[in-house]
Amino acid sequence: MNRNPLSREHLLAVAARVGGWHRRDYTRVRATRDPVPWYYAEIVRRYLRPTDCVLDIGTGSGRQFLSLARFFAQGVGIDPDEALIQAAQANLPPALAGRIAFLTMPVHDLHFPDESFDVVLNRQAIIHADETVRVLRPGGLFITQQVGPRNAENITRVFGCTASGQYRAVAGQDPDSVAAAFQARGCAIVCRAEYNVPYYYTDLNSLVFWLQAVPLPEDFDMARHWEQVAHIAAAYTTPRGIATNEHRLLLIVRKAP
Ligand SMILES: C[S@@+](CC[C@H](N)C(=O)[O-])C[C@H]1O[C@@H](n2cnc3c(N)ncnc32)[C@H](O)[C@@H]1O
Secondary structure, three states: OOOOOOOHHHHHHHHHHHHOOOOOOHHHOOEEEOOOOOOHHHHHHHHOOOOOEEEEEOOOOOHHHHOOHHHOOEEEEEEOOHHHHHHHHHHOOHHHOOOEEEEEOOOOOOOOOOOOEEEEEEEOOOOOHHHHHHHEEEEEEEEEEEEOOOOOHHHHHHHOOOOOOOOOOOOOOOHHHHHHHHHHOOOEEEEEEEEEEEEEEOOHHHHHHHHHHOOOOOOOOHHHHHHHHHHHHHHHEEOOEEEEEEEEEEEEEEOOO
């Protein structure tokens, strides 16, 4: 345990420094974790076929979706955040521009005809079962990985917030409700899984970047929350870094043929 709690000035300086990193550039985060039973991209590529038309909901800067591009024919990534869609369009290599598009759109109002997609993906974004099932062709697949409700449990406890940073859970997004919503719309559960492994932020910069980027809690402001951050660093610093846990959920459903 670190017996010298970090000062307000030091933590404000760290927050200002990592605030200059791009909001969604998680490549700057230095962290390690224990082995996990699956990797999202590896799971998804096993289900994709070269002829598939794929929708990625909450695509963010599109990096994850673009990394899968060679496994499907046509793709659209959507996100309600205009700045992120602009970033995704900037990340789109010219060679893929003919078959992948990024559009500003929220999950609850998809501007696509019924049965437009063979596969709908959603990595750690809000789930809307009605719209997702509507745009899937019969027999199509919905694949989602979500942040589990016990993610970073020691940290969320200090802030008194949920795993996604809100002070109140968003109704209908818990794993049982999501699975039941798809079953109620005639979908079969293909796979439901979870893992929960030890996770370590290698340095304070990485922890603070993550708190600001999520944000966690939803109103995170170092000027207001520095004492909690100092407590987390003092209580959970280990030789591997600042210890927490990574809880992830996987759900794969198939629309009725
Ligand atoms: C944690 S990020 C995940 C980004 C990306 N899927 C990835 O795996 O890197 C969650 C994304 O959901 C988007 N989002 C928030 N509200 C949304 C909504 N109503 N409909 C669709 N996406 C939403 C956010 O803008 C953000 O890009």
